[in-house]
Amino acid sequence: MPVTPQAIKDQEFQTKLRGYDSVEVRAYLELLAEEFFELLEEKRGQKQENEVLLGENEDLADEKRKYIHELEQLKKKCSQLEDKAAAHQTIIKEIEKEKEDLRTLAADLEQEKKDLAEEISTQEAKLQEAGEKIAEEIRQKEQIINKLEVLKEQNEELRKEEFDFKSTLGAAQKFAREIKRKSEEHARLMMNKAKADVGKFRETSSLELSRIPEEIKELHQKREQVRNELKTLLNTYLEAVDTFSVEEDRLRIKEIEDLHRQIATGKSADKEADKGDDKIDGQKQAA
Secondary structure, three states: OOOOOHHHHHOOOOOOOOOOOOOHHHHHHHHHHHHHHEEEEHHHHHHHHHHHHHHHHHHHHHHHHHHHHHHHHHHHHHHHHHHHHHHHHHHHHHHHHHHHHHHHHHHHHHOOOOHHHHHHHHHHHHHHHHHHHHHHHHHHHHHHHHHHHHHHHHHHHHHHHHHHHHHHHHHOOOOOOOOHHHHHHHHHHHHHHHHHHHHHHHHHHHHHHHHHHHHHHHHHHHHHHHHHHHHHHHHHHHHOOHHHOHHHHHHHHHHHHHHHHHHHHHHHHHHHHHHHHHHHHHHHHHO
16 A cells, blocks of 8 residues: 555554553654655656656757767768868869969960060061062063073074084084094004013013022022132131231231121121022012
8 A cells, every 4th residue: 555645644553551642643643744745746746857857858869869960961061071172272272383384374475475576577577688589589580581582582593503503513523433433443552562562571571580590599609609718718817827926917817807897798798699589589479
């Protein structure tokens, strides 16, 4: 059985000897009942408040979920905005770069404009000079045309004289052919004569070359003979040295020195003869 304020008030107790005062107990029970009633009312109020708070809490939870969803959406939007901002920043940088390029291009175009103006001035001057040259060429052309007219007239006159010129030219060609024939005949005779002279010279050279070895052999024999005679004479002088006086020794020594010089001269002659032999051998091989 639930405890209520009215149940507290209606509660009955058995009386016993020397028990509690019923009036005080009743008063105390009424006090308890009132306080219990207040507590119940307070509990009821708190329950209602709790229900309200729970409802508000659910609303807050719904709002929280809503706010979280919105926050996520905002984060996505922020991320998209950041991406767009980065893209815009890149575009801005590209635009700045393009602006700088355009400034450079404008400066280049301005310079090109100045250069073109100078070039146009130069070309105009050249055109003026070309116009003057063309006018001069036209005048020269007119002069050439006049000269051509004169040349045509002269050509007509030359055609009349062409027959005489052809006759003269034919005679000159005939004379040239005759001179050519005579020159070829004369050259052929000279070549034959030169060939005959060369043959005679070769025969003479061969005879002389065949005699040279015999002459060299005779020279070698004479050289050996003279050398032997000188050696014999020198030995004779050396054997007779002891039998002569000092003055005679000096004379003999001088004669011996002269003999030595003659022998040395003979050796030099031998060397020259050997060189001549080598040269002759080379000539023979060449022949």
